[in-house]
Amino acid sequence: MHFEPSFQKRYHKALSDPAMIKAVKNGTGRLRGQRAASIEAVGPERWMAFRDRAEAIRLHVIQHLDQYLEQLVDNVLKKGGHVCLARTGEEAVQYITSLAQKKNAKSIIKSKSMVSEEIHLNHQLEKLGCEVIESDLGEYIIQLAGETPSHIIAPAMHKNRNQVADLFNAVSKKKLSTEIADLCGFAREHLREKFLGIDIGITGCNFAIADSGAITICTNEGNARIISALSPTLVTIMGMERILPSIEDLAVMLSLLARSATGQKLTVYNTLSTGVRDENELDGPQEFHLVIVDNGRSKLLGTKYEKVLNCIRCGSCLNACPVYRNIGGHAYGWVYPGPIGAVLSPLFQGIDKFGELAYATTLCGACCFACPVKIPLHDMLYALRNDKVELENKGELAENIAYKGWSATFASMSRYRFSVRMARRFQFPLVKAGKIAYGPPPISDWLKHRDMPALSDKFFHEIWPELNKDRKE
Ligand code: SF4
Known part of the structure; x- marks a missing residue:
């Protein structure tokens, strides 16, 4: 999928797609409602x-990441698995493509993995002539559409059922109904067949348990479980931070992840697998490879952005964000959308390329409030704005002048009062139905999508003495 390099162009494109906006508003609204009901039930x-508790666990892990990584690697090796510690995305891709060549793999089936999106794994495997099939329903839809995910847990959130039916019709060569049950039925039937001819299975990883080497994968469709059971060779890809010390910590995280993501008490399938099958076991891989990807994560350790590594990819901050809900995921231009993407993309890909995303926020703090592990996303977005300005060694000229003027006016009570009186008196050509309706660019663009009330006849500091006078009398 080709992305415009400029964020401005990407969000303009998004804002001119009413079907996408409607689908995203419906999807995020539903997930927010379910999450709120589930929190209400917990109290x-x-x-x-x-x-x-979850924040404390994640902080502890990140502060002792070296120790837990070592323990995880030891335990996976002890259980007969192989481990690749990939410093970059290229190293991870190199390892997996070499394995595919060694196994002469033709059919590779994947479950959802954001890290594999991050390193463009499918593309490289397809270049080798492998058929790569996404088995998560949302991922399958966007694979057919030739797109990237637009939401962390609901990759095809931006599509409506008519669009999905069109994509499935092209594969089935017949006209399917647009009923959701029929569409799911088609995907199930089509994908089931593929599982039977699997050469290599690739899964993501929600949490790796350091003290046992177990890999936890949470899905609502059971696809990762089938992959783990049927693949002769299984590859799991994980970001290096996705570790928990023990299964007791997993209990806290599973409950929090499901409630934050979809409002469920638990995800339907929580699969824990410990690598290669034993002699007495009926299923499981004969060969297991764990690919642990750094790709920019370790450089965040010890910095003011370290806490972003606490993320458990629940997607809750996306659903809470007023910007994401209006522009969808593709406007963010890289793998991770929403507030977490606006922080991760510049940190992983460079402020020069993605620094503009720090402005894709109202700094309302809704993301931070929604985050189950309490990552201060809005503080980080604010810090990224500072870093961007420092990197470029300048603010926008117009912005600098505007802020200097604002600061000079608001620093003096008399100047402030004079300016608001003048604004109130001369705002009338811009006002319609009690709102500021017109203005010069860039205010005109801003007003197309937002309401700004007109200045009121009396301000609080004018009303307050009158109220006090009444009270004294
Ligand atoms: S930042 Fe928090 S809310 Fe957003 S995806 Fe990560 S864990 Fe979930």
Whole structure:
């Protein structure tokens, strides 16, 4: 999928796609509602305690990442697995493509993995002549569309059922109904066949358990479980930070992940697998490879952005974000959308390329409030704005002048009062139905999508003495 290099062009394109906006608003609205109901059921105080516990676990892991990585690697090796510690995306791709060549793999089936999107794995495997099939329903839809995910947990959130039916019709060569059950039925039937001829299975990893070497994968469709069971060779790809010390910590995280992501008490299939099958076991891989990817993560350790590594990829911050809900995921231009993407993309890909995303926020803090592991995303977005300005060694000229003027006016009570009186008196050509309706660019663009109330007849500081006078009397 080709992305415009400029964020401005990408979000303009998004804002001119009403079908996408409607689908994203419906999807995020549904997930937000389900999450709110689930928190209500737990009780807000218990929920806060859960979040505190989860944050403490993640902070502890990140602060002792070297120790837990070593323990994880030892345990995977002890259980007969192979481990690749990939410093870059290229190293990870190199390892997996060499394995595919060695196995002479023709059919590779994947479950959802954001890291594999990050390193463009499918493309490289396809170049070798492998058929790569996405088995997660949302990923399958966007694979057919030739697109990238637009949401962390619901990759095809931006598509409506008519668009999905069109994509499936092209594969089935017949006209399917647009009923969701029929569409799911087609995908199930079509994908089931593929599982039987699997050469290599590739899964993502929600959490790797350091003290046992177990890999946890959470899905609502069971596709990762089938892949783990049927693949002769299984590859799991994980970001190096996705570790938990023990299964006790997993209990906290699974409950928090499902509630934050979809409002479920638990994801339907939580699969824990410990690599290669034993002699007595009926299923499981004969060969297991764990690919642990750094790709820019370790350089965040010890920095003001370290806490972003606490992320458990639940997608809750996307659903809470007023910007994401209006522009969808593709406007962010890289793998991770929404507030977490606006932080990760510049940190992983460079502020020069993705620094503009730090402005894809109202700094309202809704993302931070929604985050189960309490990552201060809005503080990080603010810090990224500073870093961007420092990197470029300048602010926009117009912005500099505007802020200097604003600062000079608001620093003096008399100047402030004079300016608001003048603004109130001369705003009338711009006002319609109690709102500022017109303005010069860039304000005119801003007003196309937002309401700005007109200045009121009386401001608070004018009303306050009158109210006090009444009270004294
Ligand atoms: S930043 Fe928080 S809310 Fe957003 S995806 Fe990560 S864990 Fe979920």
